Amino acid sequence: MSAQTEVPTPSLSVPPGEHAGKEEAPRIVPVRRTGRWAAAVAVLLLLAGALVSVVRNKAFQWDVVGAYLTTDSVLRGLGLTLWLTGLVVVLGFALGTVLAVLRLSGNPVLRAVSWGYIWLFRSTPILVQLLFWFNIGALYPQILGVDTVNLLSPIAVAVIGLTLHEAAYAAEVVRGGILSVERGQLEAAQSLGLGPWRRFRRIVLPQAMRSIVPPAGNMLIGTLKGTSIVSIIAVQDLLYSAQLVYHRTYEVIPLLLVATLWYVAITSLLSVGQYYVERHYARGTAGAR
Amino acid sequence: MSATAEPAEEVTGPDAMVEIRSVHKSFGPLEVLRGIDLSVRAGEVTVVLGPSGSGKSTLLRTINHLEKVDQGWINVDGTLVGYRRSGNKLYELREREVLRQRTAIGFVFQNFNLFPHLTVLENVIEAPVAALGRPRKDAVAAAEKLLARVGLADKAGAYPKQLSGGQQQRVAIARALALEPKLLLFDEPTSALDPELVGEVLDVIKDLAHGGTTMIVVTHEIGFAREVADTVVFMDEGRIVEQGPPADVLDHPVQERTRAFLSKVL
Numbered sequence: 128m129s130a131q132t133e134v135p136t137p138s139l140s141v142p143p144g145e146h147a148g149k150e151e152a153p154r155i156v157p158v159r160r161t162g163r164w165a166a167a168v169a170v171l172l173l174l175a176g177a178l179v180s181v182v183r184n185k186a187f188q189w190d191v192v193g194a195y196l197t198t199d200s201v202l203r204g205l206g207l208t209l210w211l212t213g214l215v216v217v218l219g220f221a222l223g224t225v226l227a228v229l230r231l232s233g234n235p236v237l238r239a240v241s242w243g244y245i246w247l248f249r250s251t252p253i254l255v256q257l258l259f260w261f262n263i264g265a266l267y268p269q270i271l272g273v274d275t276v277n278l279l280s281p282i283a284v285a286v287i288g289l290t291l292h293e294a295a296y297a298a299e300v301v302r303g304g305i306l307s308v309e310r311g312q313l314e315a316a317q318s319l320g321l322g323p324w325r326r327f328r329r330i331v332l333p334q335a336m337r338s339i340v341p342p343a344g345n346m347l348i349g350t351l352k353g354t355s356i357v358s359i360i361a362v363q364d365l366l367y368s369a370q371l372v373y374h375r376t377y378e379v380i381p382l383l384l385v386a387t388l389w390y391v392a393i394t395s396l397l398s399v400g401q402y403y404v405e406r407h408y409a410r411g412t413a414g415a416r
Numbered sequence: 417m418s419a420t421a422e423p424a425e426e427v428t429g430p431d432a433m434v435e436i437r438s439v440h441k442s443f444g445p446l447e448v449l450r451g452i453d454l455s456v457r458a459g460e461v462t463v464v465l466g467p468s469g470s471g472k473s474t475l476l477r478t479i480n481h482l483e484k485v486d487q488g489w490i491n492v493d494g495t496l497v498g499y500r501r502s503g504n505k506l507y508e509l510r511e512r513e514v515l516r517q518r519t520a521i522g523f524v525f526q527n528f529n530l531f532p533h534l535t536v537l538e539n540v541i542e543a544p545v546a547a548l549g550r551p552r553k554d555a556v557a558a559a560e561k562l563l564a565r566v567g568l569a570d571k572a573g574a575y576p577k578q579l580s581g582g583q584q585q586r587v588a589i590a591r592a593l594a595l596e597p598k599l600l601l602f603d604e605p606t607s608a609l610d611p612e613l614v615g616e617v618l619d620v621i622k623d624l625a626h627g628g629t630t631m632i633v634v635t636h637e638i639g640f641a642r643e644v645a646d647t648v649v650f651m652d653e654g655r656i657v658e659q660g661p662p663a664d665v666l667d668h669p670v671q672e673r674t675r676a677f678l679s680k681v682l
C-alpha cells in the first residue's frame with residue numbers, strides 16, 4: 128500500500144560540476160502514479176453509478192422513508208434502543224469489571240467461578256440466552272413467591288439477558304486492560320502505602336483504560352445494533368417499531384431503511400465520542416497534548 | 417515463616433535503623449537470599465554492590481515487604497517489618513498494617529515507575545494525600561518545596577513522559593521523600609539513565625546523604641560509593657561476602673570474589 132518505495136531517494140551529494148558555482152538545491156520530481164489515478168477514477172465511477180441507481184430506483188420509496196423517519200412510534204423505538212444500549216453497556220461493564228478483578232485475584236475459587244462464567248456466557252448464542260431467560264418461568268414458575276411471568280416483563284428479560292452476555296465479553300476486555308499496565312506501577316503504588324482500592328481506581332484503571340476504550344467502543348457499537356435481537360421477544364425497540372409498521376403497510380424496504388439510517392447516525396456519533404474519550408485517556412503518553 | 421535467629425528488641429542497638437537477621441528467600445527451587453545479616457545505623461549510607469543476580473534487588477524489596485521473607489526477620493526503626501511477634505511466633509500482618517509500615521520506607525526504582533497519567537505534582541502528592549490523609553493544600557505546598565529541592569520547581573505541571581530520564585528519577589525521589597520516610601531504599605537509581613544524566617541524580621542522592629537521611633543504595637557507581645557510603649556491602653550468590661568502610665572494601669578487599677568483581681567494574 129505504501130507509495131514510499133516509488134519515491135526516488137534524492138541523492139545527498141550533488142555530483143561535482145553539475146551545479147558548479149550555483150548553490151541551488153536539486154528539485155525532487157515525484158514518480159507519476161498513473162495506476163493510482165486510474166483506480167481512483169474507476170472506483171468513483173462505480174460509486175456514482177450505485178448512488179444514481181439507489182436514488183432513481185422507485186422501489187426504495189424514499190418519500191415513505193422520509194415520512195416515517197421521525198414518526199412517534201419510530202422515535203419511541205429509537206429511544207428504547209438507546210436507553211437499553213446504555214443500560215446494558217453500563218451494567219455489563221460494571222459486572223465485567225468485577226469478573227475481571229475476580230479472574231485476576233489470588234483466590235483460586237473466585238478465579239475459577241469467573242472463568243466459568245465467561246466460558247458459559249461466551250459459548251452460547253445470545254439468541255439462545257434470550258429465549259432461555261424468556262422461558263425461565265418453565266423452570267421456576269415462582270420467584271420469591273411472585274409469579275415469574277409477572278416479575279420478568281419482556282423488557283426486564285432483555286436487560287438481564289443482554290447484560291449477562293455483555294459482561295462476559297466486557298470482563299475479557301477489562302482484564303486485558305488491567306494486564307496491559309506495567310507491574311512496576313502496582314509496586315510503586317504499594318511501596319507508597321496506597322490501599323488496594325486506591326491502587327485500582329487511581330493508578331491501574333486509568334492506565335488500563337487506554338487499552339480498554341478501543342475494544343469497548345467496538346462493543347458499544349456492537350451492542351447498539353445487537354439490541355435489535357430483542358425484537359424476537361416483542362420488545363419495541365427501533366427495529367421492532369419499524370417491523371410493526373411494515374407488517375401493517377407492507378412497505379418493508381423503506382421501513383428497514385428508516386431503521387438503518389438511525390443505526391448509522393447513532394453509530395457515527397458514537398465513533399466521534401470514542402475519539403474524544405481515547406484522547407482523554409491518552410494524556411501523559413508520548414505525543415499526547 | 418519461622419524465625420530462626422533470636423528476634424527483635426534485645427539485639428537492636430539504640431541507633432540501629434535497620435536490622436536484618438538471617439534472612440532467607442527462595443523463588444521456587446532458586447534460593448536467592450541465603451542468610452543475610454546486616455545492620456544500618458540511623459543517618460548512615462549503605463551501598464550494596466554485587467554481580468547481576470546476586471539478590472540485591474530482592475534484599476531491598478524484602479525490607480519494605482514487597483517480597484516476603486521465608487526465614488529470618490527485618491526490623492526498621494525498632495518495628496518488625498510485615499510481622500507481629502508474640503511469644504516465639506511471627507504473625508503475618510494484615511495488608512493495611514503493612515501499607516502503614518511502608519509509608520515510613522521510601523523506595524526508588526530503577527525504572528522510576530512514575531505514574532504516567534498523573535502530572536509531576538500529582539505524582540508527588542498522591543501518597544501524602546491518599547496514604548497519610550494530609551490535606552491537599554498542605555501536600556501541594558510540601559511537594560512544591562520538594563520539587564524545588566530536586567531542581568524541578570518549574571516542572572510541577574508536566575507529565576513524566578515529557579521529562580528526561582534524569583528529571584523523572586528526581587521526581588521519583590521527591591515522590592518518595594513526600595512521605596518523610598525514616599529510610600530510603602534505592603535500587604540502581606541511575607542504571608536506566610544515559611551517562612550524561614547520571615550525575616544530576618547522584619547529586620540529589622548525595623545531597624540527601626549529607627542531610628542525614630538513612631539510606632541503602634544498590635548501585636554500580638563505585639565513585640559514588642567511595643564518596644558517600646559509610647558502609648559498602650558486597651553481595652554474591654545470595655550472601656554478604658564482605659562489608660566495611662569503602663576504603664577497606666573498595667581499595668583493600670579481603671575476599672577473592674570481591675576483588676574479582678571490582679576488577680571488572682573499576
Ligand SMILES: Nc1ncnc2c1ncn2[C@@H]1O[C@H](COP(=O)(O)OP(=O)(O)OP(=O)(O)O)[C@@H](O)[C@H]1O
Nearest residue numbers: 443444446448466467468469470471472473474475
Ligand atoms: N519474582 C521472581 N520470581 C522468580 N525469580 C526471581 C524473581 N525475582 C528475582 N528472581 C531471581 O532471583 C535472582 C536474584 O534477583 P535480583 O533481582 O535480586 O538480583 P540483583 O542482584 O538485583 O541483579 P541485577 O543486578 O541484575 O538487578 C535472579 O536470578 C532472578 O532471576
Ligand SMILES: [Mg+2]
Nearest residue numbers: 472473474603
Ligand atoms: Mg536488581
